[in-house]
Amino acid sequence: MTALTSHLKLLEAESIHIFREAAAQFRSPVLLYSIGKDSTVLLHLARKAFWPAKPPFPLLHVDTTWKFHDMIAFRDRTVKELGLDLIVHTNHDGLARGINPFDHPPSVYTDVMKTQALRQALDTGGFDAAFGGARRDEEASRAKERVFSFRAAGHRWDPRLQRPEMWQLLNGRLGKGETVRAFPLSNWTEADVWRYIMLEKLEVVPLYFADLRPVVERGGQLLLVDDERMRLLPGEQPQMRKVRFRTLGCYPLTAAIESDAADLDAVVQETLSARVSERAGRLIDHDQAGAMEMKKREGYF
């Protein structure tokens, strides 16, 4: 097994190198903390990169108000325990307009409550760089992205004009109006993230572990009834099923999987043997062909 875990040490060193390069070159970075397993690893690596000092940047959570309740509780506990600065941003204009995941298609909801919200938060904070936990193995357009991903004014990503990135050299010199998304986990896979969580004994949101939870089955997907705002269709009756999540987002848009994997060992085993990719549970990615690339061009992570 050593051959399959020792590469984690290489990945860890590479990620720390990226964090330090970004912190040295950008004036005002921020870490996009979305509470899931990738963010957990990202935050852990950020702490290692600057230890014994604290990471020299705040965390930013874009809260759509539709995140799982367990996620928010986990976020607040983590920030408190580690003594970190957290900025929580919600697109209040979108809230006021009543944008929600039930009445609006995923593309509209995501654009307003996630993409626009992120742009607002970055502009308000004056951040010139944002760390994200995106991995190239997640999705086809992500597989094409650089470690320092430059965005033109308005946060637009132009995949045809990516800056060459050679060797270990990361050129963070910004042109006029440019900002950067920095991806320290670029070369990690989903399996690497779980193995690392296990090796480093990191705590993750309990939703990743199987438990009896109230769900409804809709269009072949299992959705958790996380609070009273969940709109049930005629005939739908929540039932208790043993489920867990491979990826966490907004609860009405994130499908659970049936599973008995109730601890880390079982989750890692299940992940390594999975026959379906992780983002299959993300309803927003299926909305249209090239959905992720389109979201990124608009300034989504």
Added chain:
Amino acid sequence: MNLAALDEPISAGTFLAPDQKSEAMLKLLTCGSVDDGKSTLIGRLLWDAAGVTDDQRAAILHASHARAVNGERIDFSLLLDGLVAEREQGITIDIAWRYFETKRRRFVIIDSPGHEQYTRNMATGASHGDLAILLVDARHGVKRQTRRHAAICNLVGIKKVILAVNKMDQIDWSEARYRAIEADFQAIAGNFAFAEITAIPVAALTGANVVARSAEMAWYTGPTLLEYLERVDPKVEPVDAPFRMPVQLVLRAAGDFRGYAGSVTSGAINVGDRVVDARSGLGATLRRIATMDGDRLTATKGDAVTLVLDTDLDISRGAVLSEIKRRPVNADVIEARLVWLSEKPFDPEAGYLLRTATDLTPVTSMSVSALVDFETLASAPAHDCSVNDIADCRILLGRATALDLFRDLPLTGNFVLVSAIDGATVAGGVITWAQTGAAAIGDNVLVLDRARLAGLCADLGDSPADLAEFERRAQEVAILLRSAGVPVLIETDQ
């Protein structure tokens, strides 16, 4: 992910010893001319070696049917071409990163575009490869673009190359044709510093000799592609390389903690060893190697660590910590070979900056001396260079910086050239010669420092933003002066 990993239980066991680290992960570049079938070969490798999940398989089968390419066959290239424009045009524009693992190894595949206009993306990919698969179409043999890609692989430091002779099914599995192509390539490879070239006849579309051994080519007794990839040792480094650690940041924390954070780019260092700052020549003894997981006694190549010294050397980002004996050159003039990446051609009057491991140094002047001809692979005298060219050049720096020769220590001997105006990365290069003192070419060099630019920069203080603004204004002045024929040095306080 893969099924193979299930055979062995995951345990939170210890990591491998440092000398085994690079065994665990292989970064693999695929390149070659357009239509030679790179994306298809990688797609086939992923498909057959279990790197593809069920929903991805279903999506690919669906899309292949919709496009109806290759008759009824699966269009493996859909696994790699991720951008909308790529799918629409059926070409690869930018590099794609893919990941898979077998029982023996974790693989990172870097698939690079074949079109000449996207060579800069190919160069980006190549610089990250431990090993390259160079693809040729068995019907057409070695082409100009094959030579260009081989030259770029060589430039960025790749030492081992697989010549994958693809589409063998299209030439009736002809051994004679395969041997001729292999001999062709061996002949041009004499121009390069490759340590090992391994030719393998394959057919990506049918899978022959990719993962499964080909029944049609019984005459071939060497390894299949995957067999070779699982066994090859990409390392060709000397065991006793000198210690280097370019300083990324200075970390300060409670209890008077002051440490130099960086990644070890070569060699090893132990607590108690003497280290030296190559620029100032000042030495100190290593007191601690600090990490969040506890202090260590030794750090080796690839480790991201924080070094605590017994005396304060007053150094910052850009310094290179080195062993005492074999030090970097404190150079202000270099010769280099580079690949030009920008659409804007080289302009001797433009402002450039040299980005080395962690330092950013203003370029005083730069000239091109030769270009590589991709037909003959010989250098020819030249003074200009533009996008996708490989050029030899001479660069005078505004101040000295610690450097090595690329052939000795790649990670302190490489650089990118940065536009001072818009920050763009315009070229990537390797240092072939470096010297100290040559830039002090006499009294007629005008030094632009804070004192000389006091009037222009009267509104600037000492904040990092103001220092950056000073550098920007100094660059602008330097560009004007240079175009008037005045040699200029810029001195920043950084």
